Amino acid sequence: MNKVVDHVSEALTGIEDGMTIMLGGFGLCGIPENSIKELVKMGTKNLTCISNNAGVDDFGLGLLLQRKQIKKMISSYVGENEEFERQMLSGELEVDLIPQGSLAERCRAGGAGIPAFFTPAGYGTEVAEGKEVRVFNGKPHILESALTADFAIVKAWKGDTEGNLVFKATAMNFNPMMAMAGKITIAEVEELVPAGSLDPNFIHTPGIFVQRIFKGAVFEKRIEQRTVRKRA
Amino acid sequence: MNKVVDHVSEALTGIEDGMTIMLGGFGLCGIPENSIKELVKMGTKNLTCISNNAGVDDFGLGLLLQRKQIKKMISSYVGENEEFERQMLSGELEVDLIPQGSLAERCRAGGAGIPAFFTPAGYGTEVAEGKEVRVFNGKPHILESALTADFAIVKAWKGDTEGNLVFKATAMNFNPMMAMAGKITIAEVEELVPAGSLDPNFIHTPGIFVQRIFKGAVFEKRIEQRTVRKRA
Amino acid sequence: MALDKIGIAKRIAQELQDGWYVNLGIGIPTLVANYVPEGMTVEFQSENGVLGMGPFPFEGEEDADLINAGKQTITVNPGAAFFDSATSFAMIRGQHVQLTVLGAMEVSQHGDIANWKIPGKMVKGMGGAMDLVASAENIIVAMMHSNKAGESKILPACTLPLTGVGCVKKVVTELAVLEIKNGAFHLIERAPGVPVEEIIAKTAGNLVVPEFVPEMVL
Amino acid sequence: MALDKIGIAKRIAQELQDGWYVNLGIGIPTLVANYVPEGMTVEFQSENGVLGMGPFPFEGEEDADLINAGKQTITVNPGAAFFDSATSFAMIRGQHVQLTVLGAMEVSQHGDIANWKIPGKMVKGMGGAMDLVASAENIIVAMMHSNKAGESKILPACTLPLTGVGCVKKVVTELAVLEIKNGAFHLIERAPGVPVEEIIAKTAGNLVVPEFVPEMVL
Numbered sequence: 001m002n003k004v005v006d007h008v009s010e011a012l013t014g015i016e017d018g019m020t021i022m023l024g025g026f027g028l029c030g031i032p033e034n035s036i037k038e039l040v041k042m043g044t045k046n047l048t049c050i051s052n053n054a055g056v057d058d059f060g061l062g063l064l065l066q067r068k069q070i071k072k073m074i075s076s077y078v079g080e081n082e083e084f085e086r087q088m089l090s091g092e093l094e095v096d097l098i099p100q101g102s103l104a105e106r107c108r109a110g111g112a113g114i115p116a117f118f119t120p121a122g123y124g125t126e127v128a129e130g131k132e133v134r135v136f137n138g139k140p141h142i143l144e145s146a147l148t149a150d151f152a153i154v155k156a157w158k159g160d161t162e163g164n165l166v167f168k169a170t171a172m173n174f175n176p177m178m179a180m181a182g183k184i185t186i187a188e189v190e191e192l193v194p195a196g197s198l199d200p201n202f203i204h205t206p207g208i209f210v211q212r213i214f215k216g217a218v219f220e221k222r223i224e225q226r227t228v229r230k231r232a
Numbered sequence: 233m234n235k236v237v238d239h240v241s242e243a244l245t246g247i248e249d250g251m252t253i254m255l256g257g258f259g260l261c262g263i264p265e266n267s268i269k270e271l272v273k274m275g276t277k278n279l280t281c282i283s284n285n286a287g288v289d290d291f292g293l294g295l296l297l298q299r300k301q302i303k304k305m306i307s308s309y310v311g312e313n314e315e316f317e318r319q320m321l322s323g324e325l326e327v328d329l330i331p332q333g334s335l336a337e338r339c340r341a342g343g344a345g346i347p348a349f350f351t352p353a354g355y356g357t358e359v360a361e362g363k364e365v366r367v368f369n370g371k372p373h374i375l376e377s378a379l380t381a382d383f384a385i386v387k388a389w390k391g392d393t394e395g396n397l398v399f400k401a402t403a404m405n406f407n408p409m410m411a412m413a414g415k416i417t418i419a420e421v422e423e424l425v426p427a428g429s430l431d432p433n434f435i436h437t438p439g440i441f442v443q444r445i446f447k448g449a450v451f452e453k454r455i456e457q458r459t460v461r462k463r464a
Numbered sequence: 465m466a467l468d469k470i471g472i473a474k475r476i477a478q479e480l481q482d483g484w485y486v487n488l489g490i491g492i493p494t495l496v497a498n499y500v501p502e503g504m505t506v507e508f509q510s511e512n513g514v515l516g517m518g519p520f521p522f523e524g525e526e527d528a529d530l531i532n533a534g535k536q537t538i539t540v541n542p543g544a545a546f547f548d549s550a551t552s553f554a555m556i557r558g559q560h561v562q563l564t565v566l567g568a569m570e571v572s573q574h575g576d577i578a579n580w581k582i583p584g585k586m587v588k589g590m591g592g593a594m595d596l597v598a599s600a601e602n603i604i605v606a607m608m609h610s611n612k613a614g615e616s617k618i619l620p621a622c623t624l625p626l627t628g629v630g631c632v633k634k635v636v637t638e639l640a641v642l643e644i645k646n647g648a649f650h651l652i653e654r655a656p657g658v659p660v661e662e663i664i665a666k667t668a669g670n671l672v673v674p675e676f677v678p679e680m681v682l
Numbered sequence: 683m684a685l686d687k688i689g690i691a692k693r694i695a696q697e698l699q700d701g702w703y704v705n706l707g708i709g710i711p712t713l714v715a716n717y718v719p720e721g722m723t724v725e726f727q728s729e730n731g732v733l734g735m736g737p738f739p740f741e742g743e744e745d746a747d748l749i750n751a752g753k754q755t756i757t758v759n760p761g762a763a764f765f766d767s768a769t770s771f772a773m774i775r776g777q778h779v780q781l782t783v784l785g786a787m788e789v790s791q792h793g794d795i796a797n798w799k800i801p802g803k804m805v806k807g808m809g810g811a812m813d814l815v816a817s818a819e820n821i822i823v824a825m826m827h828s829n830k831a832g833e834s835k836i837l838p839a840c841t842l843p844l845t846g847v848g849c850v851k852k853v854v855t856e857l858a859v860l861e862i863k864n865g866a867f868h869l870i871e872r873a874p875g876v877p878v879e880e881i882i883a884k885t886a887g888n889l890v891v892p893e894f895v896p897e898m899v900l
Contacts, residue, residue, distance in 0.1 A: 001701030001723045026512045026549070027535040029528065052549070079588030080535070088587060097587070100511060101553030101595030105346070108550045112768075113775030113817055114337070115368035117349035119557065120598040124576075124629030127594060136347035136377075145368075157529075162725075162734070162761035168433060169546050170513045171529040176548040180772060196760025201400060202434040204548070206733050206763035208703050208725070208778045221528035224535040228523040233483030233505045258730040258767070259753040261746065284767070311806030312753070320805060329805070332729060333771030333813030340768045344550075345557030345599055351775065352816040356794075356847030359812060389747075394507075394516070394543035401764050402731045403747040408766040412554060428542025435545035436766070438515050440485050440507070440560045453746035456753040460741040 003163045003213050008038045011186045011214045015044055015151055022178040023051040024154040027224050030171030031060050032155040032188045034216035039064060050074040050149060052174050054084045059222050076100035102144050104177055110146035111180020119144055152182025159189035163210030164203045179209045188216040235395045235445050240270045243418045243446045247276055247383055254410040255283040256386040259456050262403030263292050264387040264420045266448035271296060282306040282381060284406050286316045291454050308332035334376050336409055342378035343412020351376055384414025391421035395442030396435045411441045420448040465657045466638040472606050474499045474682045476565055476636050480506050489566030490534040492606040496565055509561055511592040513552050516544030557599045564600040566593060568607050570622040573669035575632040575644045578624035590627060597628030609637040609666050616668035618649060639663050648672045653680045683875045684856040690824050692717045692900045694783055694854050698724050707784030708752040710824040714783055727779055729810040731770050734762030775817045782818040786825050788840040791887035793850040793862045796842035808845060815846030827855040827884050834886035836867060857881050866890045871898045
C-alpha cells in the first residue's frame, strides 16, 4: 500500500465536477496552494468548497472563484475577497456562512462519526434558522450537523510515507479536522520523509486519516497583512 | 499568576468530600499516582471518580476503593479489580459503565462547551436506556451528554510553568480530554521545565486548560501485563 | 475630550486581571495587548490557533505560517502553544477564555450585538465572532459611539442581523463606559471632559445615568 | 479436526487486505497480528491511543508508558503515531478502521453480540467494544463455538446484555466460518476434517447450510 504520489496531478485524480471538497487553511496561511493551482488547471466545475476563507482575488481559492469553478462556498469569513462578495451579492455563488468554531467542530464531527452536536454559537441569529434549539444548563443551544467531503485537501509542514502529518505554527488551523473528514484525504507537504523520521509522540494527524501524500513543488506562502515593528 | 506548586498536598487543596474528580490514565498507564496516594492520605470521602479504569487492588484507584473513599465510579472497564467487582455486586459502590469512546468524547465535550452529541455506540443496549434515539443516515444514534468535574487530575511526561503539557506514548490516553473538562485541572509531571523549553508546535495540552502543576515525587509506573519476546 | 482608539484600548486594559486568557478581535481590541498593567500576566489567544501571542515581528522576520486571526504576522512569547481550530474553539466554547473584546456595528440595551452583515450591501461573514459572543462569560465591545452617518450604535434593539443575543456585558466607546443590565445601558464612566449630556444625546438606547458619573482615569 | 486458537487467528488473517487499518480485541484476536499474509501491509490500531503496533518488546525493554488495550507491553513500528482517546475513537467511530476483530460470549443470527456482562455474576465493563461494534463496517467475531458448559454461543437471540445490535458480519470459531445475513448464520467454511453435522449440532441459531461446504485452507 503506497500513499505517496509523485505529482499533484496524480494526487488529485478522481476529483470531478459537482463534488464537495474541503480545503485547509486560515486566510492564505496553511492552504494547499499546489492543489488549488492544479484544480485551476483541471478546470473542474460546480464545486462545493468547504474552507474557512475564500482566498484573495488572485491567490488561494480566489483563483477558482475567478474562473467560476465554484458553485457553493461553505465558509466563516470571506471579507478579503472582492470577487467573492460580488458573486455572492449578485447571486452567482451560493454561500453558506457558518460560525468558525461550528465549522471546525462540524468537520471534526464528520471525521469522528458524530452526526450532530449542540453548540451555543449562533443561537438567536439567522444561523439558527430551521435548526433545533434546546436548553442545557439554562442556556439555549442549536443542533449542528457533521460535515464531510468527497475529497479533503490539506497542507502540512512535514509528512511521512505512512501519511502522518505535522503542521507548523498557525498553519495548522483547519487542516487536522478536514483531514479527518474527507472520504479521500490528500496531503501536500513541504517535506516528505520516510516512515520513522517523525517522532510518534508528536504527530498532529495520524496517517490513518490520509490516503495520498505528495511533496508540493512550490510554496509561495503569500502574506495577507505584513505587520512588523521597527528595530529599536 | 503562578501555576506551579511545590508539593502534591498543595496541588490538591480544595478537594472535598462528595466532589466529582476526573483522573487520567488507561489501566495503570498514565495515571496520576502521586495525587492518588495523596487522596488516600487526605481521606477524602464520598468521591465520584471518572476514570476509564479503577486501578488494581493495591495500586491506582484501587487504593481509594480499598478505603471506601469512592461513592461512585464512572468508568468503561473495571475487569482488573476484584475489590471493585465485590463492592459493585454487593451494592456498596454505585457504578456507571460507559463505552470507552463515549467516555472520551463526553469528557472532551465537557471541556469544549458541547453539552450533548449523538453517537452510535450503545444503541440497542442498556447504555441507551432513557436516552434519546435519533436516526442519521439510516443508522440509529443515542444522545450523550457532556461530563465535567470539580477537579481533573492528569499525569504528563513534561510540563512547563505555563501549564503546557506533553505526554509520552500511550500514557496520553484520557489525560488531554480530562484536562479540558476540570473546573480546576491539576497536572502532575515527571519533568517540570521553564516556559519556552517545550516546542510550541508540539504541545498536547495547552496551558489554558491547566490551573496547577507540580513535579511528582515518585513514579512507580507499575506494569499490568508484562509481555515480552525472547531475543533470537 | 473624546478618546482616540488608544484611549479606548487603555480603558479596556483596566478590565484585565492577572492570569486571564483573553481573546482580542480585529481593530481597536488588538491594541489592548499594548496596555496590560505592569506586573500582570495575561495570555492572548487568537482563534486561528495560538496562545501566548507576542508583539509583531521585526522587519524581515515575518513568518507566513505565523499569523493572528486578523491575518497579521505575529510572534509568540516563551510558553506559547499552537493548536488546531477545533481545539481553539473548545477553549472559547468551553469558557476557558476569561475575556473577549470585540468590535461591533450595533449593540442593544439587552446585550445583543450585530457585527457581521449589512443585508444586500456587505457580507464578510461572522468568522469566530458568533462562537465568541455565545460562549464567553465576559464580553466587552470596543467601538465608536456613533457610525459614520452620525447615528447612534447604542440602540434599543439592533437593526442589523444579530451576531449574538443578550451577551454583551460592557461597552467602551470614545465617550463612555456602559454596563448592560436589566435591559438598559448604565453609564459607569465618561471620557475625561466629556459632558454627560453629550453621552445622553448620542445614546439611542435606554440609558441609566447615576447622579455622579466619574471620569475615566487613564 | 477443530482448530486451536492459532488456527482461528490464521483463518481470520485471510480476511485482511493490503493497506487496511485493523483493531484487534483481547485474546484470540490479538494473535491475528502474527499471521498477516506475506507482502501485505496492515496497520494495527489499539484504542488506548496507538497506530502501528509492533511485536512485544524484548525482555528488559518493556516501557510502562507503552501498552495496548489489553494492558500488555508492546513496541511500535516505524511510522507509528500516538494520540489521545478521543482521537482514537474518532478513528473508530468515523469508520477509518476497516476491520475490527473481537471476542464474544454470544452472537445472534441477527448479528447481535454480547460480550461484557453476566448479570449478578460478572461485570467487567464494555471498554471500547460498544464503540467498535456500533461503528465498524466490518466486524469479525473470533470465539469458541460453545461455552465451557457445552452450550452453543451461536444463538437465535442473545440471552446476555447486548454489546451491539445487528453488527456482526462474520464469526470464525474452532469449527467453522459463518456469515450472518438475512437473519441467519450461513455456513461458509468448515475446519479441516470437521463434519457439517457437528457444526449443525453445535449451532443453536438458524443455520443455512449449502450443498457443498468447503474446508478452510490454512
